[in-house]
Amino acid sequence: MKHKQPLSLTRRLNQLHRSAGALFGVFLFVIFFTGCWSLGSDALRLWGNNVPLSGKLLPLEQLLALQPSATMIQLPEQHNPVITFCQSMGKCELSYSAINGELVVLDSPTMWLVTLHKNLFMGFPGRIFISLFGFALVVLLITGLVIQRRRIATMLHLPRTTHLKVLLHDLHSWLGLWCYPWLVLFAFTGALSGLGALGTVSLGERAAPDNPHIIMKTLMGEFEPLKTPVSVAESSITAAVSALQQTVPSFIPQTLFKQGDTWVIGGVRDGQLSTSNFEQYQFDSKKRQLVAVRDSAQQGFWTRAFIAIQPLHYGQYQWLPKVSNTLSYLHFIAGLSGLILVSVGLAMWCWKRMHSLAARFIVGCCGGLLLSACVLLAVMPWFTALLPIHFFMVWGIACIASLLCKNAQFSLMISLFLSAILLLLAFIASYLFGSLPFSRINLVLLCGGIGLLLILFGCRKLSCTAKRARSGYERSITE
Structure with a gap:
C-alpha cells in the first residue's frame, strides 16, 4: 500500500499563498485600486472642479480674507493649491483655489473612492474592517517571499513573453520582489492605522468616559513655553506665520487653529517624520508673540512610531521638502505595482x-x-x-x-x-x-x-x- 508523501513546507506555503490570494484577492484589489486613487485625490478634486492644478499662489492675507470667521484653516501647498476653512475638527465646508480664489467643491464625486478606501462608507467600523486586510497582505508577503526565496536573482531579468501564463507568473514574482519593501510598508501601516485608532478610542472610553478625547491630547503632548518668545510686528496671523518662517525656516506651516486670542500654527519640520497635529507653535495675538511650542521630538519612541503611521501610509512626505515630489511619485508607482501584482495573481488563479x-x-x-x-x-x-x-x-x-x-x-x-x-x-x-x-x-x-x-x-x-x-x-x- 502506497503512502502519500508529506508535502514540503514550500508546497504547503504555496497552497496557503494561492488560497489566501483567492480568498482575499478581491478585497485587496479594491483596497489597492482605491488607495492609488486616494494618492491622487487632491489633484482629481481640482480637475473635477475645473480649477488649476498648479500656478502662483495668492498672498496668504488675501486668502484668509475669503472666510475671516473660520476657526480652523488648512493652508495651501504646492501639490494641493487649495485653502480650506473649517468650523471644527472634521467639519470643513468651504474650500477655495489658492491660485484664482474660485470655490472648490469638497464633496466631489472623485472623493467617493477615497471614502471607499478609508471605511467602505461604513464609518469607524468600516475603517477597522479595512485595516484587517493589512494582515492578509502580510500573510501573502511572507508566504510569497518563502516561495520565491531561491529565485531572487530573477529580479534582474525582465519577465519572459513566450506565453501568457509564463508572462503572468514572471510578472507576479518580479513585481512582488521589487516592490516588497513598499508592500510591507503598506501592509503594516494600513493595519496599524485602523487598529491604532481603535485602541485610542477604546482607551479613551475606558480611562476617561466623560472626556475620551483626552487620550489624543495626551499623545499630542503639552505646549512648552519658548525660552525666548518671538516678537511679531503685528497682531495678525499672517504676520505671525511670516515671523515663524523667518525665525524657524525648517518649519513648514500647514494648519491654523484659533482659540480665543491665541492662534495655533501646525505644520511639519524638515527631516522630522510627523504631522501637523504634533508639530505646533502658539501665537498670542495680544502680546504679539510666539509663546510656546509642541515638538514630537520630545515624545517617546512608541509615540513617535504611532505618529509616523499616517504620513508613511498616505505618502505624505512634506517633512522631506527637497525630495517630497520624488518620494510621492515612488509611493504612487509602488501602489500601482501592488495593484498590478494583485491583478496578475487573481488572473493566474482564474486561468x-x-x-x-x-x-x-x-x-x-x-x-x-x-x-x-x-x-x-x-x-x-x-x-x-x-x-x-x-x-x-x-x-x-x-x-x-x-x-x-x-x-x-x-x-x-x-x-x-x-x-x-x-x-x-x-x-x-x-x-x-x-x-x-x-x-x-x-x-x-x-x-x-x-x-x-x-x-x-x-x-x-x-x-x-x-x-x-x-x-x-x-x-x-x-x-
Whole structure:
C-alpha cells in the first residue's frame, strides 16, 4: 500500500499563498485600486472642479480674507493649491483655489473612492474592517517571499513573453520582489492605522468616559513655553506665520487653529517624520508673540512610531521638502505595482477556472470597479448631479453581467476595452474641450487608456500563440 508523501513546507506555503490570494484577492484589489486613487485625490478634486492644478499662489492675507470667521484653516501647498476653512475638527465646508480664489467643491464625486478606501462608507467600523486586510497582505508577503526565496536573482531579468501564463507568473514574482519593501510598508501601516485608532478610542472610553478625547491630547503632548518668545510686528496671523518662517525656516506651516486670542500654527519640520497635529507653535495675538511650542521630538519612541503611521501610509512626505515630489511619485508607482501584482495573481488563479462562478465573480468585482471608476471620470465633467448610488449601480451591473457571462476571460476583455475607451474619451473631453492646460491628470488618463489597450492587445496575442517547446520549469508553472 502506497503512502502519500508529506508535502514540503514550500508546497504547503504555496497552497496557503494561492488560497489566501483567492480568498482575499478581491478585497485587496479594491483596497489597492482605491488607495492609488486616494494618492491622487487632491489633484482629481481640482480637475473635477475645473480649477488649476498648479500656478502662483495668492498672498496668504488675501486668502484668509475669503472666510475671516473660520476657526480652523488648512493652508495651501504646492501639490494641493487649495485653502480650506473649517468650523471644527472634521467639519470643513468651504474650500477655495489658492491660485484664482474660485470655490472648490469638497464633496466631489472623485472623493467617493477615497471614502471607499478609508471605511467602505461604513464609518469607524468600516475603517477597522479595512485595516484587517493589512494582515492578509502580510500573510501573502511572507508566504510569497518563502516561495520565491531561491529565485531572487530573477529580479534582474525582465519577465519572459513566450506565453501568457509564463508572462503572468514572471510578472507576479518580479513585481512582488521589487516592490516588497513598499508592500510591507503598506501592509503594516494600513493595519496599524485602523487598529491604532481603535485602541485610542477604546482607551479613551475606558480611562476617561466623560472626556475620551483626552487620550489624543495626551499623545499630542503639552505646549512648552519658548525660552525666548518671538516678537511679531503685528497682531495678525499672517504676520505671525511670516515671523515663524523667518525665525524657524525648517518649519513648514500647514494648519491654523484659533482659540480665543491665541492662534495655533501646525505644520511639519524638515527631516522630522510627523504631522501637523504634533508639530505646533502658539501665537498670542495680544502680546504679539510666539509663546510656546509642541515638538514630537520630545515624545517617546512608541509615540513617535504611532505618529509616523499616517504620513508613511498616505505618502505624505512634506517633512522631506527637497525630495517630497520624488518620494510621492515612488509611493504612487509602488501602489500601482501592488495593484498590478494583485491583478496578475487573481488572473493566474482564474486561468484554469474561466467558466467557474468564482472566476466570473472575481472578474465582475475587479473589472466592474475599474469600469465604474472610468465611467465616473468620463461623465463627471458633463453631469454635476451625480450621487454615490450611481457609481455603485454601474459597479453592480458590471458584476451581474460578468456572472451571467459564461466565460470570465471574455468578460474581462470587455471590461478592459470599455475602460480604455472611457479613459481616452475623458482625456479628449478634458484636454480639447476643457479650459485648463495639460496637467498630470490628463497624462494619467492618456497613459491609462493606452496602457489598457496595450494590455488587451498583448493578452490576446500571447493567448493565441501556439505552445512552443518549453523548459520543465515553464511547463510546471503553466500546466
